[in-house]
Amino acid sequence: MLKKKEAIHLLNKLGKQNIPFNFYCDFLGEEWCIEEASSKIEGSFKLSISSKIVNSHQLSVVSKEPQFRKRPIPFGEFNAAFDQVVHQINIGNSFLTNLTFRTPITTNLSLDEIFIRSSARYKLLVPDQFVVFSPETFIKIKGNHIHSYPMKGTIDASIPEAEAIILNDEKETAEHITIVDLIRNDLSQVAGNVSVEKFRYIDKIQTSDKDLLQVSSEVKGELSSDWRSNLGSIITRLLPAGSISGAPKVETIKIIQEAEDYDRGCYTGVCGHFDGESLDSGVMIRFIQQENGQLHYCSGGGITSFSDAEKEYREMIDKVYLPL
Numbered sequence: 279m280l281k282k283k284e285a286i287h288l289l290n291k292l293g294k295q296n297i298p299f300n301f302y303c304d305f306l307g308e309e310w311c312i313e314e315a316s317s318k319i320e321g322s323f324k325l326s327i328s329s330k331i332v333n334s335h336q337l338s339v340v341s342k343e344p345q346f347r348k349r350p351i352p353f354g355e356f357n358a359a360f361d362q363v364v365h366q367i368n369i370g371n372s373f374l375t376n377l378t379f380r381t382p383i384t385t386n387l388s389l390d391e392i393f394i395r396s397s398a399r400y401k402l403l404v405p406d407q408f409v410v411f412s413p414e415t416f417i418k419i420k421g422n423h424i425h426s427y428p429m430k431g432t433i434d435a436s437i438p439e440a441e442a443i444i445l446n447d448e449k450e451t452a453e454h455i456t457i458v459d460l461i462r463n464d465l466s467q468v469a470g471n472v473s474v475e476k477f478r479y480i481d482k483i484q485t486s487d488k489d490l491l492q493v494s495s496e497v498k499g500e501l502s503s504d505w506r507s508n509l510g511s512i513i514t515r516l517l518p519a520g521s522i523s524g525a526p527k528v529e530t531i532k533i534i535q536e537a538e539d540y541d542r543g544c545y546t547g548v549c550g551h552f553d554g555e556s557l558d559s560g561v562m563i564r565f566i567q568q569e570n571g572q573l574h575y576c577s578g579g580g581i582t583s584f585s586d587a588e589k590e591y592r593e594m595i596d597k598v599y600l601p602l
Contacts, residue, residue, distance in 0.1 A: 385600070414561040434596065457525070490597075546561065
């Protein structure tokens with residue numbers, strides 16, 4: 279793993295020379311794994327974007343009926359951290375804080391099998407460590423335009439009038455507006471003419487036991503023509519991703535580190551692929567980590583002063599799924 283300063287230098291160098299590469303980093307952007315992309319070289323990690331594995335040979339798995347069980351933490355444990363975050367919001371230290379937890383799970387699928395059989399825009403496998411199947415884009419850069427697609431707001435698609443409920447929910451609307459504003463400000467640090475192109479549209483996400491509706495927006499900006507020479511600087515300037523940290527970012531990260539009882543590590547970091555011309559990258563949510571033979575699924579959601587603890591607890595549990 280490379281440290282941040284080394285990573286910036288390498289990313290800028292590869293970008294300037296139009297050399298394709300794949301990467302992932304931790305939540306805070308302090309630890310990086312960067313590998314030049316080549317069909318002849320088997321990478322130390324496996325990355326798939328839009329159903330295409332971009333840096334390794336195909337894996338083979340044995341077909342089996344998947345089994346999946348989750349053991350959520352008790353509501354009281356969730357509520358204690360929730361109250362701690364809400365207190366910090368009420369005294370003005372944050373407007374929105376993304377609070378996450380680890381849920382122990384059991385499954386008869388290996389990390390390799392989950393990687394192959396899951397369906398998601400961004401998938402990453404680090405053998406014997408973790409697997410990611412994320413629907414959320416971090417940034418895309420094509421031509422001289424940079425795009426971000428913050429996701430905030432989730433509801434069970436089977437609920438009657440689910441789309442109208444989520445789009446008209448006061449708390450969800452306030453949370454989404456806050457994140458869109460944060461992303462707009464973030465992009466303004468590296469781009470000009472930043473604008474919200476699409477606001478609060480619905481995506482459907484299929485899971486192993488239900489469908490979810492997810493609310494997203496699109497924010498766009500213009501980069502200078504030499505952006506590839508500054509690719510590492512651009513990416514690191516935007517970390518950590520606003521949708522999985524909160525606002526204001528610096529103070530909110532402190533709240534997260536005090537309220538959460540574990541180190542996120544690579545969970546909610548970013549991964550991506552540069553093809554020599556364009557960049558596509560995702561936020562590493564929907565994350566399963568393997569430690570000492572035990573699997574943990576990391577999930578959470580945004581907390582505001584309008585949040586209801588029981589609804590947030592349910593959302594955290596609903597996000598624990600396999601998108602098979």
